[in-house]
Amino acid sequence: MLPFEAVPTVVRDLRRVVRGQLDRWGLLALADEAALVTSELATNVIKHVGSGAAATLVLEVAEDRLRIELHDQSFHVPVLGSTTCDDECGRGLSLLAGMAVDWGTLLTATGKAVWCELSVAPAPHCRKVRRAESVLTEYRRDAGAQPLLRWRADRMLEESAADLIADLLHWVDARGGDPDGLLDRAQMHYEADISPERMAEVA
Incomplete structure (x- = not known):
């Protein structure tokens, strides 16, 4: 636990x-x-609470996750919005969501804590799964779908995966590419990435 003054020069120290x-x-x-x-x-x-604001960094290891919390004295809760390639700001939370196993905001007696959890021993397969989940969640948002319900998240993302794959095949076809060839290459990449044990389960 490390209290600090939120000024630009302290970021490197953190x-x-x-x-x-x-x-x-x-x-x-x-x-x-x-x-x-x-x-x-x-x-x-620094940007949204103010330079010089009092803040506290908390690090904690629990089971297979590293939890990082940043406490400040503002009750304003950040919202993950959509960003474009030309946006100069607003990418912090998108980056956080893409890297973390889980993240969120917790209101406290004096303000809030924004937290995220990283996998202590992430396998390459797990990283790719998290990256795919991040892409699919953003894809649903762009399509105007309803927010994910936790108990239906896996099924809804799986349905979105089929739609996204279909869109990608349309994209390849529109540019004179070979949709079947793309699927074959994707299958080869997938099979090369998973272990022999997992490959036997899939087969």
Whole structure:
């Protein structure tokens, strides 16, 4: 737990603190991701709460996750919105959502905490699954779909996956490409990525 004053010059110090703590915990492999998340959270405090605001960084390891929390004294809850390639701001939460296993905002007695959790030992397969979930969630939002309900999230995202694949095939076809060839290449990439044990289950 590290209280600090949210000013631009402290962001580099926070990254150094995070790296040092993860090194002591034997989690240096997560240092780059954790430092980037911390930078984004601290920068959001500076931009949206104000330079010089009092804040606190909290790091915690529980089971297979590293939890990063950034507490500040504002009750204004950040909202994840859509961004375009030309947007200069608003990417922090999108980046956070794409990298984290889970994230959210918690109101406290004195303000709020924005938190995220990183997998302590993420396998490449898990990273790809999380990345796909992030893309599918954004795809649903762009399509004007209703927000995901937790108990139906997997089924709804699976339906969105089929729609997204169909859209990608239309995109390839419109450019004179080979949709069947694309599917074959995607299948080869998928089979090359999964373990022999998992391959046997799929077969």
